[in-house]
Amino acid sequence: MIVAERIAQVRSQVREARADGHTVRLVPTMGALHEGHLSLIRTARTDGGYVVVSLFVNPTQFGPGEDLRRYPRPIQEDLAACEAEGVDLVFHPPVDEMYPEEPRTTVHVAGLTEGLCGAHRPGHFDGVCTVVTKLLGIVAPDAAYFGEKDAQQLAVVRRMVADLNLPVRILACPLVRDPDRLATSTRNAYLGKEERARALALSRAVLEAGGRIRAGQRDASAVARRVRKDLEAAPGVEPQYVAVVDPDTLQDLDTIEDQVLVAAAVLVGQTRLIDNVLLRNLAPAGEA
Ligand code: AMP
Secondary structure, three states: OEEEOOHHHHHHHHHHHHHOOOOEEEEEEOOOOOHHHHHHHHHHHHHOOEEEEEEOOOHHHOOOOOOOOOOOOOHHHHHHHHHHOOOOEEEOOOHHHHOOOOOOOOOOOOOOOOOHHHHHOOOHHHHHHHHHHHHHHHHOOOEEEEEHHHHHHHHHHHHHHHHOOOOOEEEEEOOOEOOOOOEOOHHHHHOOHHHHHHHHHHHHHHHHHHHHHHOOOOEHHHHHHHHHHHHHHOOOOEEEEEEEEOOOOOOEOOEOOOOEEEEEEEEEOOEEEEEEEEEOOOOOOOOO
16 A cells, blocks of 8 residues: 655556556545445445545634644554555645645535535535545546535535536445444544433434435425424534435425435534435335
C-alpha cells in the first residue's frame, strides 16, 4: 500500500494504475475509520481495480464552534485498517497541500444545501463540495463511493457531479449501524455512556418511521410529526430538524409515493448526531 501526502505522488501512482488497465475508485473520508467507512472501502475493493482512500479532515467544512480541533485523527490505526482492507493508495495530505493559499474558489450547490443539515451548518456543504471537487480533480477516479448515512451530502454531490459534468460515477453505500442500531459515526465517540443510551431515541424514531411507511403510511407530514414528537419526548435529546423529503431533490413531500428520505438531526449534550431511513421502490399505498 502506498501512502501519499503529496498530490503529485497521487497523480503519478494513479497514472501508472491506469496504464496497467485498472479502473480507479475513490473513497473520500475524514479518517477515524469505522465500520461505515470500511463498508465503502469493501464495496470499492469488491468492485475491483485500484482503490484510493483519502484521509483528510477538511477544515473548510467545519463551522466556527464546531469540532474541527478535537475531531479524532488516529492515523496509524487508519493506515493499518486500509492495509488490512487491501487499499492500494492512501492519500493523507497535510492541510497546506490541499489549501496552499486562501482559496478564492468555492463550489456551491444551490437549493439542495439550504434545508436539513445545511440550515444548521452554514457553509458546510460549500466546504464539502469544494473538497470533493478537489479530490476528484486530484485522483480523477472512475467511481467515488459515498455513504447513505450522509443522505443530504450524497444528493448534493450527485447534483454537483451532474451539473458540472464531472466524469465520475457516484456510488451509494447503505447506512451501517452499530449493534445497538445507533448509526455508526466518528462522533459517537464523543458520547458518554448515558448520552449514548439517550441517543438511541434518534435511531428508534427514524427506524419506526420507516416501519410505518413500509406498512403503508403515505402522509408525509404525519410521519414527520410523529418523529418530532418521539424526539421531543426523549430525555436529553434536542431535535434540530426532522425532514420527510424526496431523497434526490430533498423537497418536502406531501404524499409519499415511490421513494422517501426520513432524516433527522439531534443534539445529545454537545454532540450533534444525524440519522435517516431511505426507502426507494415503495409499493403504491394499499399494496404494502
Ligand atoms: P466521513 O469520514 O464522516 O466524512 O465519512 C466518509 C464517508 O463515509 C461518507 O461518504 C459517509 O457517508 C460514509 N459513512 C460514514 N458513516 C457511515 C455509516 N454509518 N454508514 C455508511 N456510510 C457511512
